[in-house]
Amino acid sequence: MNFPAAHLEKLAKLVDSVYNGAVSSEIVQADTKIPVLKINSRDIRKVVELVVHHKDLGFTYLNTISGTHLAETREDESLDLKGFEMFYVFSNSQDFSSLAIKTTLPENNPEIDTIDDFSGSANWFEREIFDLLGVNFKNSQDLRRIMLPPDWEGHPLRKDFKEGSHYNGIPTTRSSELEAIRIE
Amino acid sequence: MTSATREKELKPRVEITQISGTEIEVNMGPHHPSTHGVIRFILFIDGEIVVRAVPDVGYLHRSIEKIAESMPYSFFMPYTDRVDYVAAINCNLGYALAIEAMGGLEVPERATWLRMIGVELNRIMSHLVGVGALPLDLGAFTPFVHALREREHMMDLLEILTGTRMNNNYIRFGGVCQDVDDEFLKKLEKYLDHFVLFLEEYDRLIGTNKIFIERLKNVGIVSGEKALSYSFSGPNLRASGIGLDLRKVDPYCFYNDMKFDVPVGKGIKGTVGDSFDRYIVRIEEMAECEKILRQILSKIKEGPIQSKVPKKLVLPAGEAYHHTESARGELGYHIISDGKSASPYRIKIRTGSFASMTSLAEIFKGMMVADVIAYFASLDIVAPEVDR
Amino acid sequence: MSLYHEMPENIFVTSVDQLLGWSRKHSLWWLLFGLACCSIELMHTGGPRADIERFGSAPRGTPRQADLIIIAGTLTYKMASRLKLLYEQMAEPKYVISMGSCSNCGGLFDKAYSVVKGVDQIMPVDVYLPGCPPRPEALLEALVILQKKIQKEKYLRK
Amino acid sequence: MTTYLKNIWEASATVFEGMAITFSYLLQRPITVQYPDRLKEPVPKTLPKNYRGRLMVDTELCTACALCQKACPIDVIEMKGARTERKKGLTLIYFNIYHGKCMYCNLCVEACPAEEGDEEAHHTAIYFKKDFEGSGYELKDLVEQFIPREEAIQRLKEAEETAAKRAAKAAAESAPAEPKKEGNA
Numbered sequence: 026m027n028f029p030a031a032h033l034e035k036l037a038k039l040v041d042s043v044y045n046g047a048v049s050s051e052i053v054q055a056d057t058k059i060p061v062l063k064i065n066s067r068d069i070r071k072v073v074e075l076v077v078h079h080k081d082l083g084f085t086y087l088n089t090i091s092g093t094h095l096a097e098t099r100e101d102e103s104l105d106l107k108g109f110e111m112f113y114v115f116s117n118s119q120d121f122s123s124l125a126i127k128t129t130l131p132e133n134n135p136e137i138d139t140i141d142d143f144s145g146s147a148n149w150f151e152r153e154i155f156d157l158l159g160v161n162f163k164n165s166q167d168l169r170r171i172m173l174p175p176d177w178e179g180h181p182l183r184k185d186f187k188e189g190s191h192y193n194g195i196p197t198t199r200s201s202e203l204e205a206i207r208i209e
Numbered sequence: 210m211t212s213a214t215r216e217k218e219l220k221p222r223v224e225i226t227q228i229s230g231t232e233i234e235v236n237m238g239p240h241h242p243s244t245h246g247v248i249r250f251i252l253f254i255d256g257e258i259v260v261r262a263v264p265d266v267g268y269l270h271r272s273i274e275k276i277a278e279s280m281p282y283s284f285f286m287p288y289t290d291r292v293d294y295v296a297a298i299n300c301n302l303g304y305a306l307a308i309e310a311m312g313g314l315e316v317p318e319r320a321t322w323l324r325m326i327g328v329e330l331n332r333i334m335s336h337l338v339g340v341g342a343l344p345l346d347l348g349a350f351t352p353f354v355h356a357l358r359e360r361e362h363m364m365d366l367l368e369i370l371t372g373t374r375m376n377n378n379y380i381r382f383g384g385v386c387q388d389v390d391d392e393f394l395k396k397l398e399k400y401l402d403h404f405v406l407f408l409e410e411y412d413r414l415i416g417t418n419k420i421f422i423e424r425l426k427n428v429g430i431v432s433g434e435k436a437l438s439y440s441f442s443g444p445n446l447r448a449s450g451i452g453l454d455l456r457k458v459d460p461y462c463f464y465n466d467m468k469f470d471v472p473v474g475k476g477i478k479g480t481v482g483d484s485f486d487r488y489i490v491r492i493e494e495m496a497e498c499e500k501i502l503r504q505i506l507s508k509i510k511e512g513p514i515q516s517k518v519p520k521k522l523v524l525p526a527g528e529a530y531h532h533t534e535s536a537r538g539e540l541g542y543h544i545i546s547d548g549k550s551a552s553p554y555r556i557k558i559r560t561g562s563f564a565s566m567t568s569l570a571e572i573f574k575g576m577m578v579a580d581v582i583a584y585f586a587s588l589d590i591v592a593p594e595v596d597r
Numbered sequence: 598m599s600l601y602h603e604m605p606e607n608i609f610v611t612s613v614d615q616l617l618g619w620s621r622k623h624s625l626w627w628l629l630f631g632l633a634c635c636s637i638e639l640m641h642t643g644g645p646r647a648d649i650e651r652f653g654s655a656p657r658g659t660p661r662q663a664d665l666i667i668i669a670g671t672l673t674y675k676m677a678s679r680l681k682l683l684y685e686q687m688a689e690p691k692y693v694i695s696m697g698s699c700s701n702c703g704g705l706f707d708k709a710y711s712v713v714k715g716v717d718q719i720m721p722v723d724v725y726l727p728g729c730p731p732r733p734e735a736l737l738e739a740l741v742i743l744q745k746k747i748q749k750e751k752y753l754r755k
Numbered sequence: 756m757t758t759y760l761k762n763i764w765e766a767s768a769t770v771f772e773g774m775a776i777t778f779s780y781l782l783q784r785p786i787t788v789q790y791p792d793r794l795k796e797p798v799p800k801t802l803p804k805n806y807r808g809r810l811m812v813d814t815e816l817c818t819a820c821a822l823c824q825k826a827c828p829i830d831v832i833e834m835k836g837a838r839t840e841r842k843k844g845l846t847l848i849y850f851n852i853y854h855g856k857c858m859y860c861n862l863c864v865e866a867c868p869a870e871e872g873d874e875e876a877h878h879t880a881i882y883f884k885k886d887f888e889g890s891g892y893e894l895k896d897l898v899e900q901f902i903p904r905e906e907a908i909q910r911l912k913e914a915e916e917t918a919a920k921r922a923a924k925a926a927a928e929s930a931p932a933e934p935k936k937e938g939n940a
Contacts, residue, residue, distance in 0.1 A: 059530060086437050088532070089559035091543045112543060114530055114559075118437050118451070121458040125530060146440035146567035153563075157274075172267035172596060173711065174675045181275055181710045182555075188710050192674050199702060199714035202898045203833045203853050208907055239679055240630055247632060247676055268676045269633055272709040279708060284828035287705065287860040294634035338637070351777055357644035358786060364641075369803040372883070375730055376634060378860045386861055387805055414773045419766040593633055648787045701855040701894060705829050717894070726890045727809075727854040727897050734790045734798050739890040741791055746892065 036062065036082065036124070040075065059114070059123040066111070066128040070138045076115055076124065077143050084115035084124055087143070090150035092158045096184035108132040109160055130160060139165040157182040232260055239268045245342065246592025250569070252578065259581060262573035264566060270596040277556040282308055282522050283382060285556070290376040292558055293594045296335035296536035298327040301380040306461055307531035307542040308382055311524045319512035320384040321462050325505050326397070327370060327379050329498045334363050335536035336444070336491045339589035343488055344415050346586035347424050352415045359407055366400060369393050382522065384515030398506055401499055412492055425488060426479030429572055429584030436482065440564035443538025445588055448474035448490040449482035455534035467504055469497045484587035491589070523551050537561035537594060562594035617752050622744035623653040625692070628663035630683065633670030635697040635730040647733035652740055660686040665743070667736070671699035671706055672713040684720050692747070694739050695722045698729045705729070799885035807859045808887040810852050812901045817880040818869050819845035826866035831857045837914035838921070848914060849907035854889055855897030
């Protein structure tokens with residue numbers, strides 16, 4: 026559902042008023058249907074707490090957490106950063122209007138505070154990002170690999186991920202049967 | 210039901226403290242007849258009671274999100290089928306709508322109607338697997354065969370509509386891949402008459418069965434608050450008494466014009482949000498799908514099925530999070546485009562099953578081992594949707 | 598051949614090998630095991646329309662009782678060791694049908710980092726079945742082809 | 756005690772109700788398709804006209820434009836067209852399809868520009884046959900060569916000859932201009 030424009034300003038004011046400018050926030054109406062609140066990664070817990078627990082907002086429903094690796098190959102000015110971008114989507118449990126919180130992490134040693142005490146599902150979403158992107162969530166209850174086997178090396182969704190030639194003795198590539206009958 | 214009897218029913222049959230034996234670690238899955246696909250639990254049990262459970266997923270992690278980054282937008286469409294193979298067109302639709310919103314593409318009216326036919330048929334088929342596999346996991350084989358027979362009829366319809374039985378790859382950006390003639394619409398209408406009778410019969414087959422009810426009622430109760438906290442969506446969330454349906458609150462396609470109810474769990478046999486509610490919500494939702502399909506049939510008009518879409522689609526730089534109501538809940542696509550290449554920079558797929566899985570560890574605590582199966586089956590989880 | 602002509606007409610002549618092959622091919626019990634998309638079509642093959650039990654193939658829950666394993670779906674590295682274990686638990690003679698593109702050669706996931714590119718990299722395969730997923734009749738055809746192979750096998754003279 | 760007996764009664768009554776429904780199907784016509792034999796008509800004939808069974812190529816119709824090869828996300832199609840003296844335009848040298856990898860997504864068929872036939876029997880040069888059979892004992896059995904190998908080798912030779920001829924012809928035509936270019940290079 027489209028987020029009312031009035032709410033947007035209210036939210037920006039709210040973040041400012043509650044934290045007296047201690048939280049760096051910026052509201053962008055992205056070309057998504059949902060507004061995006063850009064914040065500094067160290068303020069994530071404060072903002073999430075406000076968004077989830079404030080009686081006027083009540084975005085208690087966590088839709089998803091998404092992470093992206095922004096590699097050097099990226100030449101887009103709107104996201105001019107090398108590192109990791111975290112994208113949290115929260116929804117209001119009453120009318121299901123959504124709000125996104127976006128923050129960026131540095132390329133080396135990406136770290137962010139966990140939000141798994143705000144939502145029962147956050148831990149799994151975080152584990153997925155830890156597994157596939159290698160973002161470390163500080164103070165998490167349970168941060169293990171979720172999709173890949175525990176002995177896996179590397180984080181595949183990073184843009185610089187390189188696959189080995191074998192995994193546990195199983196070759197990772199296979200030539201097509203078409204090559205065997207190719208006429209040169 | 211009076212509150213006293215209700216208290217009594219809610220009480221666990223065996224107190225955990227009564228058994229003081231040692232904890233045994235039991236491994237369930239990934240190959241287990243009653244896990245939906247390849248999902249594994251490690252159960253720490255004391256007697257019959259689960260003390261602690263560790264769900265383990267990823268046995269079907271097929272790296273769909275990584276593959277998306279290496280190919281053009283249109284090539285990724287067949288892969289979305291495999292995200293949720295039981296409701297493939299739903300996944301197609303979510304992806305197509307997200308791309309169309311980002312690229313500003315138009316969809317002809319008839320194409321939207323055809324999409325909705327595909328989506329609703331697929332939703333019925335998906336729920337049929339859900340309510341069919343549930344008694345199967347509880348030990349009753351026959352209802353599953355009934356559900357499969359009905360799915361075969363629907364697959365015949367999908368075959369005419371899309372050309373394949375499963376993994377249809379039906380929807381294209383700005384349209385659908387093929388048109389149908391009036392004969393199909395008549396066939397569908399005729400089939401819907403049959404389906405209403407079948408649904409009634411199926412509910413009579415197991416929905417009234419005493420043993421079935423006893424196995425499900427008051428098992429795996431997820432309250433509304435908890436369901437929201439675990440990011441439940443779709444039928445699982447509605448079974449917990451929260452009537453959120455993205456087709457109603459955030460309408461896409463022509464769902465605005467459709468008249469249908471959103472069934473919610475009322476706890477008719479036990480408590481709101483128990484496993485039986487999850488069963489009955491799916492049954493009621495199938496009836497609603499049938500209503501929607503009839504309305505579509507009365508409104509569908511002739512017209513083009515594909516708008517003009519550039520051959521090499523390059524989306525403007527930016528990102529979108531677009532969600533639709535799939536058969537298993539909110540299906541969200543978070544797509545980032547860098548504005549230069551013809552392939553997405555990143556696609557993240559948010560699925561209903563993954564969110565439902567997050568509840569397992571806590572809900573399993575204190576449950577009987579047999580109820581673990583009942584609760585898990587009632588969630589109607591499909592493994593590739595969890596792992597992707 | 599003189600003996601053959603002297604026998605009464607109701608005697609059926611066969612070799613022990615043929616008899617064994619005949620009985621084996623008509624009691625191919627398969628392991629109830631599905632991995633991904635193809636497992637839905639596998640279920641449909643066991644369902645009322647295709648009804649695989651017409652061929653004497655009953656589903657079995659445990660590998661100890663099964664003769665045939667149908668690899669229905671995508672095999673990932675995480676699952677590979679488990680599948681290998683299941684295969685090794687089966688009693689001889691055992692047969693493998695690779696159902697669908699993913700288990701044939703990785704199929705559409707051949708660029709994936711977590712998918713085994715073909716189930717024949719970890720176990721021998723008897724019949725390869727194209728399709729994504731194959732329809733139930735196609736699986737029945739694979740079964741018939743496998744039956745032909747079993748019939749031709751020589752158990753006693755190796 | 757009464758609840759106990761009532762429970763037993765309810766359980767057996769509802770189970771028998773379900774049984775009655777199941778038994779009612781005993782009297783109906785079975786929906787089983789007796790697949791390999793004992794069929795009134797073969798299964799492919801009962802399928803709708805756009806059913807995606809097995810990729811086929813009409814080698815006569817194909818213009819060797821390679822659009823299907825480009826449209827395939829997973830490189831199932833391998834084909835080559837070149838100029839020979841057989842016909843105007845490109846001649847198909849070889850056309851191989853790897854059925855064992857195909858995902859039946861219909862993208863190649865939609866890309867194909869060559870079409871033939873009227874409403875009833877309309878088909879493109881690459882199209883899905885309704886036939887779905889094609890299991891094999893080995894993976895290489897699942898590769899189909901639409902132009903037999905000997906024929907393909909023969910055609911390749913012809914194409915090479917034609918190419919050599921054309922090059923010679925082009926060289927002869929542009930002979931005065933060529934030394935200059937070479938000098939520059």
